[in-house]
Amino acid sequence: MRILVTGVGGQVGGALVPRLQKLGTVIPIDVDTLDFAKPDGLAEAVARLAPDLIVNPAAYTAVDKAEDEPDLARAVNATAPGIMARWAAARAVPLIHFSTDYVFSGAGERPWREDDEPAPLSTYGATKLAGDNAIRAAGGGGLVLRTSWVYAAQGKNFLRTIARLARERKELRIVADQIGAPTTAALLADAVAAIVGDGLDRLRARCAQAQGLAHITASGETSWHGFACAIVEGLRARGVALAVEKIVPIRTDEYPTPAQRPRNSRLDLTRLHQVFGLTPPTWQAALAPELDQLAGELTAAR
């Protein structure tokens, strides 16, 4: 099986490659091989690579910058995935694509279900939703996996930002009124490997059963403030020297950003469990190995 994996320099793409290499021949794609910002010729390029399966975590993920670069964000997040999806659908090649909690408005308290009406607050969220719709409209065996708050021991993310700030500052002020589930790239890659590992026919059947859309995050929920506290406690427990003494919970309006984020980012995992048989670990359990890795890196660098 030839598995085309995009965004291999990113968090999820980087985690997918070693896992999918156990299941087939991975064709790793980065922005230099296929630039999604230039969708012309994309279908022909994919055809030359002749994949049996496409896994697409590549995306324009700079949420705030997207407010100033809507055309680029739309090309990468919607136009290019739509082209790949139409190519794949015409050949019955399954496509697994990643999307986001930012397609939702963040109203209410209950976890968002797959059939809830999206209403993105940001350009990033709108372009990701356009990608979801393009893939589902292609009508093939596509699967859009919506996730939230992705991080890894490596990469540019909240975990590494908090680890840096906690070493530099005595006080951190962190948003406490946005609720969601921090989700590791490893958890997502393990889930994709499990889904693909049952074979492409089973994958096609389950994608159809899921109507091409499923939510996937770690289990449980917290705020960014709760996540930051767990990171600091976890790093300290692993012997990392930190300057931070106080982590102050603040409201979203005390930390203004160009792009608006949903307050309620909870995603309902019922379909993931019922259709794919997956019950993700809690966010705390998934955090532990990332903290082990990061603490190892930070203590070795001392």
Ligand SMILES: NC(=O)c1ccc[n+]([C@@H]2O[C@H](COP(=O)([O-])OP(=O)(O)OC[C@H]3O[C@@H](n4cnc5c(N)ncnc54)[C@H](OP(=O)(O)O)[C@@H]3O)[C@@H](O)[C@H]2O)c1
């Ligand atoms: N990060 C989150 O918190 C989060 C939350 C919910 C959903 N998601 C979704 O989960 C998926 C994976 O996210 P991630 O955290 O792994 O993102 P990431 O670390 O930012 O990686 C994105 C990848 O996309 C590539 N890319 C960007 N522009 C491209 C272009 N023009 N052509 C081809 N490739 C391009 C990047 O390449 P370069 O490294 O070369 O730029 C990078 O490898 C995305 O679909 C994202 O929307 C992420």
